[in-house]
Amino acid sequence: MKSQSLRKVLEGTYRSSIFNEIKKQPEQYFEETLVIYLEGGSKGEWRAGNILCQFLKKNDNRVSPHLDLLIEKLQSNDKSVIRETLRILFKFSFTDEQEGRLFNYCTNIWLNIDIPPGARFYALKHLSLIAKKYPELKNEVLLLLDENYIEPLSPGVKQSVKKIIRELRA
Numbered sequence: 001m002k003s004q005s006l007r008k009v010l011e012g013t014y015r016s017s018i019f020n021e022i023k024k025q026p027e028q029y030f031e032e033t034l035v036i037y038l039e040g041g042s043k044g045e046w047r048a049g050n051i052l053c054q055f056l057k058k059n060d061n062r063v064s065p066h067l068d069l070l071i072e073k074l075q076s077n078d079k080s081v082i083r084e085t086l087r088i089l090f091k092f093s094f095t096d097e098q099e100g101r102l103f104n105y106c107t108n109i110w111l112n113i114d115i116p117p118g119a120r121f122y123a124l125k126h127l128s129l130i131a132k133k134y135p136e137l138k139n140e141v142l143l144l145l146d147e148n149y150i151e152p153l154s155p156g157v158k159q160s161v162k163k164i165i166r167e168l169r170a
Contacts, residue, residue: 006032010044010051026055030062038066040073040081049084056091064092071098074105079115086122103130103137110144117153121160128164138168 006029009018022029029051037048056063063070073085086106094102109115109123127144131137142165150161 007036007042007044010036010047011042012044022051023054030055034063034066037084038069040076046078046080046084049081049088053084053087053091056088058091059093060091063088067092067094067098071101071105074102074109079119082109082115083119083122086119086126089126090122099130099133102126106130107144111149113149113152117157120149120153121157124161124164128168131168142168 022033033048033051036042037045037052039045042048052063067089070085070089074082076082076085086109089102103126106123106126110120110127112120115123124141124145127137127141131141145161145165150158153161
């Protein structure tokens with residue numbers, strides 16, 4: 001990557017060798033990767049999110065100031081960005097207000113069967129985690145688990161959803 005900018009690399013063909021180079025020196029690329037992801041609008045945006053997700057620590061203070069922006073990224077039209085953002089958000093704790101917005105966005109993502117199953121599943125996992133923290137929301141989440149929303153999922157994701165249902169009912 002000596003002569004290419006990280007942005008151009010992320011917008012091009014994604015090669016594991018590039019990821020391995022970044023993996024060897026994540027701190028060298030972290031800030032630039034974060035900027036690319038937060039700015040958005042780039043073909044490499046979701047790839048930047050994927051890289052960030054690999055190297056973030058729990059409640060990483062380099063990203064914590066941007067949580068509101070990350071939560072807003074869940075309204076993206078790019079389904080890959082939604083998926084990577086949901087993955088990133090698993091690593092953080094939220095204020096009540098942020099959790100409320102996260103709950104609403106995840107509900108919308110779950111109910112949208114045009115969004116790929118992986119992203120929908122991550123949204124459901126967030127809903128489940130929030131419902132475990134606020135047990136009064138368990139029934140609301142269970143109501144969202146109508147067969148019409150589960151049927152389009154792959155067999156593996158369906159099994160994981162059934163596990164979440166059992167946990168919420170426990």
